[in-house]
Amino acid sequence: MPAAPNFSPGPDEKRNARVVLNRLKKRYPTMQTALEYRDAWQLLVATVLSAQTTDENVNRVAPQVFSRWPTPEDLAGANPEEVEEVVFSTGFYRQKTKSIISLAADLVEKYDGIVPATLEELVTLRGVGRKTASVVLAEVWDIPAIAVDTHVKRVTNRLGLTKESDPQKIEFELRALHPEKEWSGISMRYIQFGRDVCDARRPLCWQCPLADRCAYPDKTRRP
Numbered sequence: 544m545p546a547a548p549n550f551s552p553g554p555d556e557k558r559n560a561r562v563v564l565n566r567l568k569k570r571y572p573t574m575q576t577a578l579e580y581r582d583a584w585q586l587l588v589a590t591v592l593s594a595q596t597t598d599e600n601v602n603r604v605a606p607q608v609f610s611r612w613p614t615p616e617d618l619a620g621a622n623p624e625e626v627e628e629v630v631f632s633t634g635f636y637r638q639k640t641k642s643i644i645s646l647a648a649d650l651v652e653k654y655d656g657i658v659p660a661t662l663e664e665l666v667t668l669r670g671v672g673r674k675t676a677s678v679v680l681a682e683v684w685d686i687p688a689i690a691v692d693t694h695v696k697r698v699t700n701r702l703g704l705t706k707e708s709d710p711q712k713i714e715f716e717l718r719a720l721h722p723e724k725e726w727s728g729i730s731m732r733y734i735q736f737g738r739d740v741c742d743a744r745r746p747l748c749w750q751c752p753l754a755d756r757c758a759y760p761d762k763t764r765r766p
């Protein structure tokens with residue numbers, strides 16, 4: 544997999560990134576998605592359903608989807624109105640229904656219903672971007688991949704690990720900063736840290752274990 548095309552960090556930057564990641568590892572020794580799944584197919588669908596809702600909500604709804612339409616073939620041929628009823632409580636149910644049905648159809652057509660295990664192939668599936676593809680690769684197969692979502696983007700920018708706003712550029716920079724063996728453990732830790740401590744509107748800077756490494760100019764103080 545390529546690293547950042549025009550980014551080659553020096554030893555100090557790499558050391559800083561390593562210290563940050565080590566502290567996150569100390570806080571979160573093991574990290575896995577909170578989405579429940581049995582295989583790559585289920586994680587793909589659960590990830591699509593997880594947009595704009597909680598993982599708990601998806602974990603309530605997704606088993607109903609897989610019980611009624613167990614395989615990609617089943618979901619590809621499902622009646623959209625019936626799927627909408629099942630996924631209704633996850634929000635944006637019409638769009639999500641369209642997305643998971645067309646994803647299923649695409650998977651059947653291109654890969655005989657078997658989820659491919661490379662980023663290049665995964666992103667050819669309708670509705671699957673680099674972020675979702677990277678989550679599946681890292682979670683299901685422990686294949687080195689870094690998913691950049693809104694939390695990863697915010698936290699890495701505040702920490703000064705990147706100045707980029709484009710997720711793909713951030714992904715490439717993180718790849719260049721960290722050895723490949725670390726890639727699959729990066730995203731989930733940043734995401735959880737972004738939820739627990741480095742909140743978008745109200746980061747808990749006064750109790751942050753990374754405050755001494757953080758370049759964010761608007762750090763908050765204990766209320």
Ligand code: SF4
Pocket residue numbers: 701702740741742746747748749751752753754757758759762763
């Ligand atoms: S010091 Fe504040 S802004 Fe910086 S990483 Fe910690 S919580 Fe986020």
